[in-house]
Amino acid sequence: MVTLRDDSELSRLNARAGRPTVVSDETALLVQRSVWAWHATSGLFDPTVLDAVMDAGYDRSFESIETTGIVDSAGLTGRTQGGPTTIATHDPARRGWSTPGCEEVVVDPRTNLVVLPTGVRIDAGGIGKGLAADLTATQAVASGATSALVSLGGDLRVAGEPPVGGWEVEVDHHLADPARINLRAGALATSSVLRRRWATPRGTAHHTIDPRTGESSTGDAVAVSVVAGEAWWAEALSTAILVGYDTLGDRIEEMLRSAGALVTSTDGSQHTFGSAGHAFLTSSEAPPGIEPCDYTDGRHDTHGRASA
Secondary structure (H helix, E strand, C coil): CCCCCCCCHHHHHHHCCCCCEECCHHHHHHHHHHHHHHHHCCCCCCCCCHHHHHHCCCCCCHHHCCEEEEECHHHCCCCCCCCCEEEECCCCCCCCCCCCCCCCCEEECCCCEEECCCCCCCCCHHHHHHHHHHHHHHHHHHCCCCEEEEEECCEEEEEECCCCCCEEEEECCCCCCCEEEEECCEEEEEEECCCCEEEECCEEEECCEECCCCEECCCCEEEEEEEECCHHHHHHHHHHHHHHHHHHCCHHHHHCCCCEEEEEECCCCEEEEECCHHHCECHHHCCCCCCCCEECCCCCCCCCCCCC
């Protein structure tokens, strides 16, 4: 599922855009879920942002990007100031790209045949980590584990019988004191613009692309955590809300009818949304001795293919 390695299956699929390609079960599932999430979020989550991400300067591993100094996150105040955010050089000749979307992406789950339109390349990004966490956690339980917690780069999935009291997880958005949540089933994913930032001639860039502009998102939301039945869906929702928060309005509740979100704004204020938003316990809501709420709904209907 890696796009920065030329020998990965996803890179091979991207290189064959315009031609039918048979892929593994896991990659076919990844593309199918990505296309479904694109439709479900009205394009706010868009896996076809790879060219825009690379145009923004994220065309190699973040560890190998040339750094020129340390800055606070986007000039924001709070606990991130003076933190480990780096800036990097960028080619001034490069231009922004609009994102093509998934309308013409074809996936046949019976044969694992995938066709990407010419000029379309998939960025597995967060949804790939989420799906990997889902598959690993559920496979661990299927193989005999009593319970499992898998955390991959900010995407977390639990499965099986939870410990007494559930899995208590700290949710740190850096501009406010950490929130907490108890997971008995399901998943948690966080998307943020506060890390993986670098300087470009066009201004500060980061890896979360707004598909409507093809540029790094610039809205009021700087970090979003979502709790949902599966990690791939939590990741897609957190990304969609992060880039679309300023314009979603009441639609955010519709998107989260089987999930919950914690959103942190540039001023450090936090807000919860969705049917499970109450599961997040923030510092402003937590008198001494109050425990975080449980999240127990481990199912999300994705055309009959959810397995939480």
